[in-house]
Amino acid sequence: MKKAKPMDAVLILLFVLVSLVPLTGLLPRPAQSAQIVRVTTPEGTEEYALDDHTIALDSHGYHLTLAVSADGVQVTSSDCPDHTCMKTGKITRAGNAIVCVPAHVRVDLVGGEGYDGIAG
Numbered sequence: 001m002k003k004a005k006p007m008d009a010v011l012i013l014l015f016v017l018v019s020l021v022p023l024t025g026l027l028p029r030p031a032q033s034a035q036i037v038r039v040t041t042p043e044g045t046e047e048y049a050l051d052d053h054t055i056a057l058d059s060h061g062y063h064l065t066l067a068v069s070a071d072g073v074q075v076t077s078s079d080c081p082d083h084t085c086m087k088t089g090k091i092t093r094a095g096n097a098i099v100c101v102p103a104h105v106r107v108d109l110v111g112g113e114g115y116d117g118i119a120g
């Protein structure tokens with residue numbers, strides 16, 4: 001589904017915030033800059049870059065679809081019984097997670113070591 005792109009504004013805001021951090025020197029590395037999506041299932045752990053793509057997961061008899069974008073990740077479809085994972089919505093910050101208990105899936109956003117990686 002195509003939407004108008006408020007993402008650009010979010011990115012600009014993000015860059016502004018990030019550029020302010022070194023100036024203050026007071027902030028103890030806010031854990032906001034998510035760089036990696038880590039998907040943990042009973043089969044193992046996979047890591048994905050934060051760019052536009054979808055991930056199809058089969059886990060514990062359930063099927064989940066994750067939509068990854070530059071600013072976060074969300075579960076867009078799942079045939080698990082409770083849909084808690086879908087109701088979580090999009091997570092955008094490092095340290096946030098989506099958990100699907102029935103499917104034994106955990107999706108974490110993980111921050112990078114620094115902000116330099118964003119530029120690439």
Ligand SMILES: [Zn+2]
Binds near residue numbers: 078080100101103
């Ligand atoms: Zn679920």
